[in-house]
Amino acid sequence: MESFKKIKSIVTPLDKVNVDTDQIVPKQFLKLIQRTGFGQFLFYDWRYEKDGILRKDFILNDPTYKNSRILLARDNFGCGSSREHAVWALDDFGFKVIISTSFADIFYNNCFKNGILPIRVSDEILQKLFSTKSEIEIDLEDQTIMVDNTHVSFDIEPHWKKILLEGLDDIAMTLQHESQITKYERSHKI
Amino acid sequence: MSKTLFEKIWDSHIVVDENGRSLLYVDRHLIHEVTSPQAFDGLRLNARKVRRPDLTFATMDHNVPTSDRSLPILDQTSSVQIKTLEKNCKEFGITLFDIHSPNQGIVHVIGPELGITLPGTTIVCGDSHTSTHGAFGSLAFGIGTSDVEHVLATQCIMMEKPKTFEIKIQGKRKNPHAVTAKDIILSIIRKIGTAGGTGTIIEYRGDTISELTMEQRMTICNMSIEAGARAGLIAPDEKTFQYLRGRKYTSDNYDELVNDWRENLKTDSGAKFDKSFTLSVENIAPQVSWGTNPAMTSDVTESVPFPDEYGKGNPEEVKGVTKALQYMDLKPGTPIVDIVIDRIFIGSCTNARLEDLMEAAKVVKGKKVSSKVRAMVVPGSQLVKKNAEEMGLDKIFKDAGFEWRESGCSMCLGMNPDILAAGERCASTSNRNFEGRQGTGGRTHLVSPVMAAAAAINGHFVDVRELDLK
16 A cells, blocks of 8 residues: 655535445446446546536536545545445545545545545534635644644544555554464354 | 443454554454455455455345346346356355355345354444344444455454444334334434444343344344444344254354353443433334435424424535435425335345335235336345245235345345336335435335335325234
């Protein structure tokens, strides 16, 4: 996994609550057996008209946000299905950071596994981010968001911070505990 | 120290504690065709093996057709995904219940049915409705594909300890055949919201729970994820032990295990939960969802709400409801019973077990599906289908005009050919009414099996408390 340090970009404000993973990637695209190429399906039913033409009124289709790498969302983002395809699609489309007041648990976890940083902020800070038109800068090492010349700090679990900063393979990390796993297996009944 | 049931299961599965996170041992890993191919690719890429193929069980359920299984699968991408699972299971030595197996079915229906699900165990699956297995007092939750790969390689999962959430369900329902487990869980979600359980593991407790059958408990635990919780748990009791006795994978020392479970698998008196909520069921009505998330639900006797009233001045909420009603093509103030239905889906890991079909069949028996409605029953597993056919339920449904299909996830998520056309309105016994869930532009109303059956006959919703369901 690629390591993550700083990102500077304008933000794409997706002004909706309870965005579920069925919207992020509709089910017809879950039949693929690879991890790549899901960006084209991101928010498919919101991005395209029936005939495949881009909908003018959907934020991701606004050329202003073409190079944005930070998605702003509202409460309970990523709820519903556990499909990791949702994160693969966001990543492939170009988003590396998602900021919201809250995320669904499985989605939140899936983000880190794919090098995406989900940041939880207060309502007040989210509001501020929704209203800015300028670029913001995320510094993971310092755990700060620089917005309109002010620094805002955010929390992140140390484990995830380390994984993202160093681009670690978490399976390899767990396999360092091989002897403990074997020991547990020997004493465990079921 | 007093502990909750969750804490007991959690503590007994810790392999290593590290920086506030725990490496937990996974007792059973269930896999299916949609969220596993990339995980197996990852193993191959890193020359890793499946650590415990003997604790890993696979089936195909999400995109299998529910039509005649002797015919080839027409959808080529589905067919590739199904073949990929067959190939991966063969290569890594994993037991697979394939499309022709008498044990095939929705992964959360077959786990308990085969005795793979056991009290006090940890169970994971690349599917959010893994919470279903919590009905047996197992700590069971959904994971993403990267974690599927992690569990295949290590038989463990690294997690931060979730908070605990006690939901007490109390009282006696006046008509338990009309006001079902589905109505109980929808009532809970409606009150606590779709993010009400985020970051928690719910334990359902209270006198109502002990009266529920195992299948009803599964319906409740199944939709814990719709309340935002990663898992839902119910302490096992004699009904649990009886249900699992003699199943295909139940072990030889079952009685010994039962003694241990009976003694240990319960929340100690005095144990503290981080959060608590109580639902009294005496006066709850059959529930019908009218919006695009499961909290947007009303009593069958109510009307479609007005966004301003419903949102109580919260602009985000008002906007969300307005948009939901637009999508659902519903006018505020319309009585729920006046909503006209095009399609009926009785199926899914929420409500497609034998008892669900028996209850729905009582409503349908000797009647005809409305001429304007297309209705289907998709049993949760081949075993459910077989048992139902032995009871003659298939005949009751078919005589009434229902389609009687093969088992799978089917129109709960519409990955196979069973989908709604744009604009079609469906009364569905599934778990999610998200936009486009059952087909692009399709409109889903979540209800219980008896409510769906009654809507099939009448062509619109009816209050099933008015029917004789005894």
